[in-house]
């Protein structure tokens with residue numbers, strides 16, 4: 001630790017003094033309904049973040065995701081990055097927030113895009129996931145400037161698109177374009193809402209696949225003359241339940257995934273369709289095709305190859321035991337698990353900050369789902385990456401989503417102290 005206790009006090013005081021501004025900025029971000037899909041008002045939101053960063057002494061770059069199919073005239077995919085250099089270019093601490101939000105959905109008691117602040121809570125779609133996190137990042141850096149502290153290294157803050165739909169025109173695109181890379185960035189904090197005293201050190205893997213069973217059409221009054229693809233899908237799913245699920249449930253990851261039940265591998269059937277559409281006119285036919293999409297979440301200890309091989313082995317064995325069962329397996333999407341290395345500087349800095357600001361020990365968690373960490377790790381090659389930010393994880397994507405003002409201010413303090421620690425003074 002090279003900064004003085006007096007410097008720390010000045011930074012914490014600067015955050016306190018900026019509390020109303022942080023809340024107002026969060027509310028202003030919520031009032032831009034950046035709903036994804038389809039990706040509304042991204043350019044407005046990127047510019048609002050860019051303008052605020054510029055007023056906080058950052059140099060601003062805008063990056064449209066040229067070449068991505070979802071980057072259209074109607075719905076441009078515009079990302080923004082601000083850089084504030086310290087005495088030296090490195091180390092660089094990068095804070096990244098996605099500014100897209102999921103649709104509001106039903107059940108709200110307040111305007112989901114009104115930016116309502118009431119009883120110490122900021123309400124709105126995206127309040128906790130994760131516009132409060134973006135505001136916290138901006139004002140963490142700003143508090144250091146207002147405290148008149150010159151940083152040794154640089155701070156970067158980015159606002160990116162499409163995290164909710166995979167991040168391919170956002171963090172993944174910027175990493176592929178070599179703008180986000182280990183060649184220029186040392187530490188990454190993603191202020192996603194994971195509870196203000198928890199640091200998220202990674203996530204499980206994802207394997208989405210489709211199985212199609214091929215039958216043979218026949219007259220519905222003589223099903224014995226055809227082969228019913230839906231029945232065969234039923235056989236496959238039954239064997240998954242009886243053989244695959246117990247094997248998966250017997251494995252537990254060493255990663256601190258929350259909730260506890262997600263420490264095992266899981267399998268969800270996303271959708272199924274076979275034979276004639278059920279809301280159309282029916283004719284008597286044996287279903288000659290059935291397709292289903294599966295979402296297998298795998299553990300870092302399992303790895304992708306073994307996960308896929310286990311499914312292939314099961315399918316082969318069912319096919320060998322079931323006359324006329326023919327199937328095809330198709331990969332749809334793979335996300336490899338990520339885990340921040342032990343002794344990570346960013347975990348150390350955030351843990352110290354949480355202890356200083358909240359007076360309790362930080363917990364480390366891992367996410368059951370994925371977020372942009374995967375792109376920083378796998379494409380940008382930046383291993384020292386975590387998620388930490390204000391807001392309660394369970395409120396994300398819910399009606400009446402909110403972020404507590406206390407959480408927001410405390411997370412801003414923790415982020416500010418962590419930037420101080422990581423960039424040095």
Ligand SMILES: [Zn+2]
Pocket residue numbers: 098129130163192193371
């Ligand atoms: Zn999020």
